[in-house]
Amino acid sequence: MTHxxxxxxxxSAAACDLCVHQSKASxxxxxxxxxxxxxxxxxxxxxxxxxxxxxxxxxxxxxxxxCGACFQIRCKDPKLCSSEGAKTxxxxxxxxxxxxxxxxxxxxxxxxxxxxxxxxxxxxVPNGALQFRFVVTSGYDGKWIWAKSVLPADWKPRVVYxxxxxxxxIALESCYPCDYDGTW
Numbered sequence: 117m118t119h120x121x122x123x124x125x126x127x128s129a130a131a132c133d134l135c136v137h138q139s140k141a142s143x144x145x146x147x148x149x150x151x152x153x154x155x156x157x158x159x160x161x162x163x164x165x166x167x168x169x170x171x172x173x174x175x176x177x178x179x180x181x182x183c184g185a186c187f188q189i190r191c192k193d194p195k196l197c198s199s200e201g202a203k204t205x206x207x208x209x210x211x212x213x214x215x216x217x218x219x220x221x222x223x224x225x226x227x228x229x230x231x232x233x234x235x236x237x238x239x240x241v242p243n244g245a246l247q248f249r250f251v252v253t254s255g256y257d258g259k260w261i262w263a264k265s266v267l268p269a270d271w272k273p274r275v276v277y278x279x280x281x282x283x284x285x286i287a288l289e290s291c292y293p294c295d296y297d298g299t300w
Contacts (some may be wrong), residue, residue, distance in 0.1 A: 155183035178231060245269045248279065
């Protein structure tokens, strides 16, 4: 039996790379449009940021790594929107396997693979409470992040548990920052 874990690691790191991404946006008025999505949040996504959600182009979606990132959207036409813009969460797969070690009194290493977006799965699920540790990488460096909350001993598959993780580091990419000349 395969168990999937939905990690809600809302990352400003993916959003705050200071790169300007030219794209197009649309407004969706129906909550039914949120019943799915590439990130796997489903209808839970409506509770993020007051429902300010977005689908991302490939440079923002980043094969699912951009899921949960917060972006500030600004438009060029002042007749259509204000200069302040709006903040939105990226909610809408690419398999990749990472092996990490966790410690909750003892070491137990297991392989997990990304199913899609923020959803990870494994065929080897230990019994009892679980704590997760992640390594976040950018360029050549990595930083270990511990989930503040432990999954309870009686955890259930397909139930959302808040990891308590908020990544605030900035991962710079090779592009000009949005304020390189002081204007948009």
